Amino acid sequence: MSGARRPGGGRIDRNRPLCFSFDGRTLSGFAGDTLASALLANGVDVVGRSFKYHRPRGVFAAGAEEPNAVVQLEIGAYLSPNRVATEIELYEGLVAHSVNAWPSLGFDLYAINDRLSRLLPAGFYYKTFMWPHWHLFEGTIRKAAGLGAAPTQPDPDRYEHRHAHCDVLVIGGGQAGISAARDAAQSGARVMLVEASSELGGRALWAGDAINVDQTENLTILTRTTAFGYYDHNLVAAVEDCSSGVAKERLWKIRAKQVVIATGAIERPLVFPGNDVPGVMLASAVQRYAHGFGVAAGKRVALFGNNDGLFDYATAFEAAGIEIAAILDTRRGEEVIGVKGRKRVRAVQTSRGEIACDLLAVSGGWSPVVHLFSQSGGSISFCDKRQMFVPDKAVQQVRCVGAANGDFDLNTQPWQSRAKGKAFVDLANDVTAADVMLAARENYASVEHLKRYTTLGMGPDQGKTSNVNGLMLMGDATGRTPDAVGTTRFRPPYTPISFGVISGARVGNLMRPRKFLPAHGWHQTLGAVFEDYGWQRPDAYPQAGESLGEAAIREARAVRTSAGLFDASPLGKIEVWGSDAARFLDFIYVGTMSTLNPGRIRYGLMLDENGVIIDDGVAIRLAEDRFLLHTTSGGAERIAAMLDEWLQCEFSGWDVRVLDCTLQWGTVTLSGPNAIEVATALGLPVEALPHMHFRADQLGNVPVRVARVSYTGEATLEISVPARYVKSLLETAAAIAGVTPFGVLALDLLRTEKGYVHVGADTDGMTTPGDIGLGRAIAKKTSDFVGRRSLLRPACAREDRLQLVGLESANALPIGAHIMEGSNAPCPSGGFVTSTCISPTLGRPIALARIREGRARLGETVKLFDLGQIFEAKIVAPCFLDPDGRRLHD
Amino acid sequence: MLNIECPHCGARPEHEFRCGGDAHVVRPPLSASGETWAEYLFGHDNPKGDQTERWCHSFGCGLWFNVIRDTVSHEIRAVYPITAQRPEQAA
Ligand SMILES: [Zn+2]
Numbered sequence: 005m006s007g008a009r010r011p012g013g014g015r016i017d018r019n020r021p022l023c024f025s026f027d028g029r030t031l032s033g034f035a036g037d038t039l040a041s042a043l044l045a046n047g048v049d050v051v052g053r054s055f056k057y058h059r060p061r062g063v064f065a066a067g068a069e070e071p072n073a074v075v076q077l078e079i080g081a082y083l084s085p086n087r088v089a090t091e092i093e094l095y096e097g098l099v100a101h102s103v104n105a106w107p108s109l110g111f112d113l114y115a116i117n118d119r120l121s122r123l124l125p126a127g128f129y130y131k132t133f134m135w136p137h138w139h140l141f142e143g144t145i146r147k148a149a150g151l152g153a154a155p156t157q158p159d160p161d162r163y164e165h166r167h168a169h170c171d172v173l174v175i176g177g178g179q180a181g182i183s184a185a186r187d188a189a190q191s192g193a194r195v196m197l198v199e200a201s202s203e204l205g206g207r208a209l210w211a212g213d214a215i216n217v218d219q220t221e222n223l224t225i226l227t228r229t230t231a232f233g234y235y236d237h238n239l240v241a242a243v244e245d246c247s248s249g250v251a252k253e254r255l256w257k258i259r260a261k262q263v264v265i266a267t268g269a270i271e272r273p274l275v276f277p278g279n280d281v282p283g284v285m286l287a288s289a290v291q292r293y294a295h296g297f298g299v300a301a302g303k304r305v306a307l308f309g310n311n312d313g314l315f316d317y318a319t320a321f322e323a324a325g326i327e328i329a330a331i332l333d334t335r336r337g338e339e340v341i342g343v344k345g346r347k348r349v350r351a352v353q354t355s356r357g358e359i360a361c362d363l364l365a366v367s368g369g370w371s372p373v374v375h376l377f378s379q380s381g382g383s384i385s386f387c388d389k390r391q392m393f394v395p396d397k398a399v400q401q402v403r404c405v406g407a408a409n410g411d412f413d414l415n416t417q418p419w420q421s422r423a424k425g426k427a428f429v430d431l432a433n434d435v436t437a438a439d440v441m442l443a444a445r446e447n448y449a450s451v452e453h454l455k456r457y458t459t460l461g462m463g464p465d466q467g468k469t470s471n472v473n474g475l476m477l478m479g480d481a482t483g484r485t486p487d488a489v490g491t492t493r494f495r496p497p498y499t500p501i502s503f504g505v506i507s508g509a510r511v512g513n514l515m516r517p518r519k520f521l522p523a524h525g526w527h528q529t530l531g532a533v534f535e536d537y538g539w540q541r542p543d544a545y546p547q548a549g550e551s552l553g554e555a556a557i558r559e560a561r562a563v564r565t566s567a568g569l570f571d572a573s574p575l576g577k578i579e580v581w582g583s584d585a586a587r588f589l590d591f592i593y594v595g596t597m598s599t600l601n602p603g604r605i606r607y608g609l610m611l612d613e614n615g616v617i618i619d620d621g622v623a624i625r626l627a628e629d630r631f632l633l634h635t636t637s638g639g640a641e642r643i644a645a646m647l648d649e650w651l652q653c654e655f656s657g658w659d660v661r662v663l664d665c666t667l668q669w670g671t672v673t674l675s676g677p678n679a680i681e682v683a684t685a686l687g688l689p690v691e692a693l694p695h696m697h698f699r700a701d702q703l704g705n706v707p708v709r710v711a712r713v714s715y716t717g718e719a720t721l722e723i724s725v726p727a728r729y730v731k732s733l734l735e736t737a738a739a740i741a742g743v744t745p746f747g748v749l750a751l752d753l754l755r756t757e758k759g760y761v762h763v764g765a766d767t768d769g770m771t772t773p774g775d776i777g778l779g780r781a782i783a784k785k786t787s788d789f790v791g792r793r794s795l796l797r798p799a800c801a802r803e804d805r806l807q808l809v810g811l812e813s814a815n816a817l818p819i820g821a822h823i824m825e826g827s828n829a830p831c832p833s834g835g836f837v838t839s840t841c842i843s844p845t846l847g848r849p850i851a852l853a854r855i856r857e858g859r860a861r862l863g864e865t866v867k868l869f870d871l872g873q874i875f876e877a878k879i880v881a882p883c884f885l886d887p888d889g890r891r892l893h894d
Numbered sequence: 895m896l897n898i899e900c901p902h903c904g905a906r907p908e909h910e911f912r913c914g915g916d917a918h919v920v921r922p923p924l925s926a927s928g929e930t931w932a933e934y935l936f937g938h939d940n941p942k943g944d945q946t947e948r949w950c951h952s953f954g955c956g957l958w959f960n961v962i963r964d965t966v967s968h969e970i971r972a973v974y975p976i977t978a979q980r981p982e983q984a985a
Contacts, residue, residue, distance in 0.1 A: 236908075236968040237897040259897060259907075381967060399967045613935060645952065649914065652958040653948065654921060656977050788924040793931045 006283060006302045006348060006362040007044035007293075010325060014298025015209065016041075024098035026075075033094045036202075040066065040073050040089040041297035049282040049348045051075070051089060052102045055151065055463065056434035060347045062282025064431060066090050066289035066296070068200070068230075068499045069270045069468035071432035072280075075100040076152045081160050085152030086464050086500065093202060093228075095247075103152045151464070161252035165508040170196045170224070173240055173260035175231045175376060178206020180406020181266030182217055188264075189223040196258060198229040198242050200499075206268060210295035229256065231267075233496030234379035238263055238400055243501050253505040262401045263380070267373035269392075269407040270468055274308065274334075274368040275437050275477070277425025278343025278352075286469070287317045287365035294324035302363025303327060306352050309367035310334040311414035317365060329361040330354070334419040340364065341423035369416035371472050372408045378494035386487035391416040393472065393491060420480060429477060430470035432463025440474055444481035451475055455492050464500055521573050522670045523731040530738075530745055538638040539574045542747040552749065557844040560753045562744035563716055564845050567676035569737050569745045572722060573730055576621065576640030577666045580647065581630040582659040589623060589631060590787050591655075592647065594773055600625045605696040605713055609773055610643065611791030615800055617767045617776070619643055622713050624698045632709070634722075636763055640666040650790075669709070670730030672737065675720040675754075677891070682740050683710070683721050686733075690721060695892045703733075716751065717758035718891050756839045756852060759810060759882030766808060766838040766852050772800050775854065776808040777882070806835045809858035810884060811851040811866075813877035816842055821870035823855050829869045837868065843884060850884050851877070899973050900951040901959050910953040917946040917960040918980060942966060946980055 016036035023032050026043060033042030040063045043051055050060040051073045061072035073089035077100050086103065172188040174181045177199030185197040197204075204227065205215040219225070226244055233241040240263060244254040271288040273279060285301055287309065293299040304327040307314050318328055332338040332354055342353035343364065351360045369391050374384050381399035386392070387410060394410035395403075405411070421427055427437040439458045443449070448457040460474045461467025467474070475489045482489075510516070519539040521527065527534070532542035533552055544555035562568050580589060586598035593608035600606050602625045610619040619642075621634040635643045644664035651660055674682050683690045687703055693712050701708045706729050714720035725733055737743055752762070761767060761776050772795060773779045782795065794800065811817060823834040835855035843850045855861065861879050868875040881887065896908040916938055922930045939945065945965050950958045962972040962980070972981050 235895050237895070239895045239897070239907075257895075645950075648956060649950065649958060653914070653976055793922070793924055793926060794935070797928065797931075 006049065007047050008300055008303075009045040010294070010298045010300050012298065013295065013324070015203075015296055016298055022094050022096045022098075024094060024096075024100070026100050027102055035094070037094040037297055038066075038090055039075070039092040039094055039098065039100060040070065041293055041299050042094050043073070043089060044293055044301055045297070045299045051282075054280065054434045055432060059280060059434075060282055061280060061431065062348075063089065063285065063301075064273075064289065065271075065286050065469065066292040067270070069465060071430070071463065071465045071469055074103055074151070074432075074464055076103055081155065081157035083153075083155035083157075084502065085154055088464070088499075091499070093245075159504050159511075161504060162250060163502075163504045163508050164251040164254045166254055166256050168196060168224075168256060168258045169260075170194045170258065171261045172196075172264060173198070173238075173258055173262070174264045174266060175240070176206070176266035176268060176406075176408065177201075177204035177225070177227070178266060178268055178406065179208050179215075180268075180408070180411075181206070181264070182215065184264045184266055184405050185223060185225075186218065189218075189220050192222065194222050196224045196226065196260070198226045198231055198256075198258075200228070200230040202228055210292050226256070230499055231376060232498040232501055234263070234376045234400075234402075235496075236400075238380075238402070240376075241496070243505055253502060255505045255508060260401075262403075265373075265376050265395075265402060265404040265408050266406050267376065267404075267408045269370040269372045269410070269412075271370055272368040272473055273431075273469055274310065274340075274366045274419065274421070275427045275429055275473055276340050276342075276421040277423050277427045278340075279366070280426075280428045280431050281343045281345050281349050282347055283345065283349030283362055284343060284364045284366060287313065287367040290326070290363065290365045291317060291320050291324075294320065294326070300324055300326050302349075302361070304329045304361045305363040305365050306330045306332065306340070306354075306359055306361040307365050307367075308332040308334075308340050308352075310419045311367060311369055311416040313367050313414050317367065321365070326363070330356070330359045332356070335415075335417050339419070339421065339423075341421070342425055368419070368473065369414070370407070370412075371468075372404070372410045374404070374408065375494045375498045377402065377404055377408075378491075379496055379498075384491065386485065388485075389413065391418060393486070418476065420477070429474045430458075430460050430463065430467060432465045432467075432470070433459045433461075435460045435470070435474070437477055440477045441481055444478055449478065449482050451478065451490050451492050454478055461492065466498075519574075521571055521730075522727040523571060523573075523734050526731050526734055527571065532747065535748065537574070537748065541574065542571065542745075543749045544747040545745050556747065556749035556753060559744055559746035559750035560844040563676045563718055563746060563750065563754055565677065566742045566744065567674060567678040567682045568716075568750070569734065569743050570673040570675065570747075570751060571671075571730070571734060572637075572673045573670040573727065574637035574666070575671045575722070576633070576635030576637060576643060577664070577669050577671075577724070578633040578635060578640060578644050578647070579626075579630070579663045579665055580633060580660060581627075582661050583629055584655075584658040584660050585629055585631055587787075588647075588651070588655065588658060588660045589633075590785075591789050592650070593623065594778070594782060594785075594789060594791075595623075596785050596787075597623050597625070597631065602627050603698050605698055605711060607713075609778060610646075611773070611789070611794075613791050613794060615772050615791040615794030615797075616769055617763055617771050617773065620761070620763050622696075622711070624711055626698070626700070634711070634713075639763075640664050668727060669724040670727040670733075671722055671724045672730060672733050673720060673722050674737065674743075675714065675716045675718045677718065678742055679719050679721055682737060682743055683723070685740050686737060688721075688723070693721075695719070714892050715760055716754040717760075717886055717889075718754075719893070752839075753841050753844055756841050756850065757843050757845055757885045759808075759852060759884065761808065761852075762839065766854070770806070771854070772805075774800065774807075775805055777859070803860065804857045806854035806856055807858035808838075808882050809853055809855050809862070810880040810882040811837065811853050811877040812880050813849050813851070813875060815875060816840060816849040817851045817868060817875055817877060818870045818873075821868040821875060823853065824867040824869050824874075825856075827867075829874070834866070845885055852882055855879060896963075896968060896970070898949060898951075898961070898970065900954060900957065901973060901975070902955045902957050903951060906951065906954060910951060912950045912952040914948040914950060914958065917948045917976075940965075944971060948976060 016034040020035035031046045070090040077084040077087040171193035174185040174197045189195045229244040231242040242256040306329045344351040383396040385396040461471045479489045534540045535543045546555040589597035595608040624632040647662045709724040711722040821837045825832040825834040837853045840851040958976045
């Protein structure tokens with residue numbers, strides 16, 4: 005126990021004590037503390053175990069760069085994993101647990117890894133656990149490799165998104181950022197200033213300088229707001245911690261004409277044996293804890309560094325009541341060669357002999373925080389004189405100012421330890437100098453390879469304190485300058501952000517808009533069970549004691565024997581009109597629509613330019629210059645957009661208009677041997693309307709469109725009325741004797757019996773018209789259409805393509821079962837089952853499948869494989885019922 | 895995320911738009927050779943630097959238009975009608 009609260013000083017409120025808990029111990033701090041400063045003030049030395057070797061680790065830094073003090077914040081539904089203690093503002097009742105320790109922080113079974121460390125070099129996992137399969141080892145290794153566990157309950161907190169626009173966005177509220185914001189605001193620009201911590205001032209806050217910000221109307225200041233991502237066209241994303249408000253966190257998406265990056269610099273540690281023992285800290289952190297929080301991180305400090313900053317630190321530490329044991333300056337040939345102590349520094353071994361101390365403050369130079377500049381596309385380069393990577397060329401409207409631009413010089417000189425022992429480069433991921441050397445020897449000399457091979461910089465801190473040291477070591481080992489080694493790409497996010505804030509309000513019922521049928525309430529009164537098909541649609545209408553499947557069978561039988569009533573409102577309805585409409589549709593459909601007479605209906609396929617089926621449905625010719633296209637439910641928006649793209653981009657002079665009127669017209673389907681009678685009873689004289697004919701009519705004053713087409717195999721009328729009349733039409737029709745409402749499940753049974761394809765289920769991104777038996781008519785068509793040239797490719801004409809067929813079997817076949825092309829599994833697949841059911845009409849299992857050369861193999865018995873089970877089936881034609889189509893015409 | 899100037903609606907964020915790929919692609923006739931058709935389907939220039947491409951303001955006015963975008967900086971150098979030729983550019 006070495007850290008302690010000083011009697012005075014700091015920017016904490018000593019009149020507001022706060023209780024909190026760490027690993028089950030109740031501790032206290034003050035308002036204004038971070039969890040890290042409060043832990044130090046309570047004399048907590050060990051805050052976690054390291055990632056790989058499970059070595060005890062203490063608080064190392066004071067900001068977002070902290071590699072060690074990673075905790076699980078809160079419990080249960082409020083659990084927030086892998087949070088950095090230096091970035092958590094203390095509040096009453098805070099509960100935190102350390103990670104990487106099992107069963108406890110003081111006694112960690114995995115600490116044996118440290119003793120075995122000669123067996124755990126970089127790349128160890130890749131090298132050792134390759135055989136027979138990584139996944140056999142993964143669970144155990146992942147548990148030992150630790151880091152936090154994800155919460156298992158839904159997050160009860162609220163999150164928000166906000167968009168903002170400004171002329172100048174200043175990132176970082178230290179002195180450089182404040183003056184940039186002030187200058188811009190004085191010029192009249194709309195300015196936003198975001199600062200990650202709770203108050204403006206940056207380093208000046210704990211150096212005791214005065215901070216002045218004149219708040220004006222055109223200057224918006226957001227504190228506790230971390231800019232984490234810099235995207236194209238000056239879009240910056242930031243997270244605001246607003247725990248005290250309605251939401252827990254707020255995601256800001258800020259579009260700025262200019263961005264000023266004033267994110268300061270991060271101190272680098274030095275790499276020497278024992279540099280990870282609790283009590284070894286960044287000198288800047290010791291200073292910040294003393295002056296920002298009134299916390300002495302130790303009683304007696306040794307200062308160790310390679311730059312002029314050492315002397316300011318000595319003055320500052322002394323003023324904070326920390327006794328100075330020694331100042332070791334590498335530039336004078338002084339160095340630390342080892343550290344005594346395991347859970348706390350007891351002494352340091354130096355070139356001047358052993359020095360007793362409980363705190364070792366190190367300063368290995370500074371790294372400007374160039375992350376956001378690099379994310380913006382800007383290049384960075386290494387400055388030999390100042391020993392740091394600094395911003396170079398900007399690509400977007402952005403500039404760096406102050407320490408982020410490297411505008412300081414501390415006469416830093418590079419230094420490398422030659423002492424023996426475990427010297428850590430990356431504390432978060434336990435990467436040692438020896439690991440970097442091993443990577444160099446094994447020729448993982450590229451910085452991207454170094455990162456992946458050693459995991460350098462891949463911890464939650466993303467190598468904020470370790471990357472530059474790592475690549476300097478690599479440069480040394482391979483005789484290259486740091487510039488030649490280069491850095492890995494900086495990617496968002498700069499600091500970890502929560503999934504909650506990315507989702508914002510779009511969770512649960514707000515995940516995406518739900519589409520309800522115009523007559524949703526009516527379906528509810530009938531006891532419909534709904535499913536989300538893009539629309540909320542009735543799957544079936546189970547009666548008392550009936551399962552969903554039983555209901556679907558009853559409904560399908562009613563369609564085959566009497567009349568069924570179906571709400572087909574989601575059916576895509578696109579009107580296409582103009583003097584060039586007919587020839588435009590000839591180009592869009594595989595079939596020819598220009599030869600269709602008004603009042604007639606034709607089935608058609610639509611392809612993409614690769615010749616693949618993307619939609620099917622009927623086209624109805626309403627008039628010489630006017631068509632109504634029915635697309636698959638859910639396909640209308642996509643198809644209307646595609647038609648519009650062709651018209652705007654390829655046929656801009658043509659007289660064609662396209663309107664998606666799916667939502668304006670609701671559709672009620674009457675299907676079954678009694679469908680015509682029922683329609684007549686409804687007041688629609690359709691006895692004389694043959695299959696594939698259309699008529700426009702009226703029911704009272706309500707316009708009605710009646711299309712006689714069928715997806716069930718029975719005589720069917722698709723009756724469209726303005727959407728607000730759907731409910732009354734359904735009500736009226738359902739009241740007629742012998743009419744049974746049916747849902748999507750029954751429709752699927754009926755169409756499978758008839759072998760009608762469901763595009764997207766029986767077809768996929770490889771399926772051409774020929775594959776589903778609809779290729780024969782194409783040769784007669786004279787004009788080009790979308791995808792036609794692709795169908796002429798030899799691959800599309802091959803007979804051994806997967807072709808649509810039916811399957812008959814004794815047992816029901818699972819969807820996705822593969823046709824075996826050998827007698828035993830494993831063997832090549834010869835196609836697969838795409839639709840399957842037990843036919844309610846035939847009373848036996850049937851299926852649709854796409855099988856290699858299937859049409860030439862009718863009558864053949866094949867074996868199928870699914871999840872270890874083997875089935876047998878006979879290949880038959882895909883239509884199981886009424887192949888002549890008599891029922892359609894009766 | 896790009897900030898795109900729709901000729902009809904003004905500057906809007908990228909997620910209101912759909913990118914339709916290369917602009918000025920000429921669709922070959924049905925009689926085209928296999929090579930020509932394959933080039934039409936799969937041949938894309940993918941330059942480092944200025945690229946012409948077509949975009950649609952799909953969650954706005956629905957207009958298709960052409961842009962010249964620098965594939966390195968993502969800077970949009972020109973926005974012009976879908977039927978217009980690629981404009982002359984100062985380097
Ligand atoms: Zn627009």
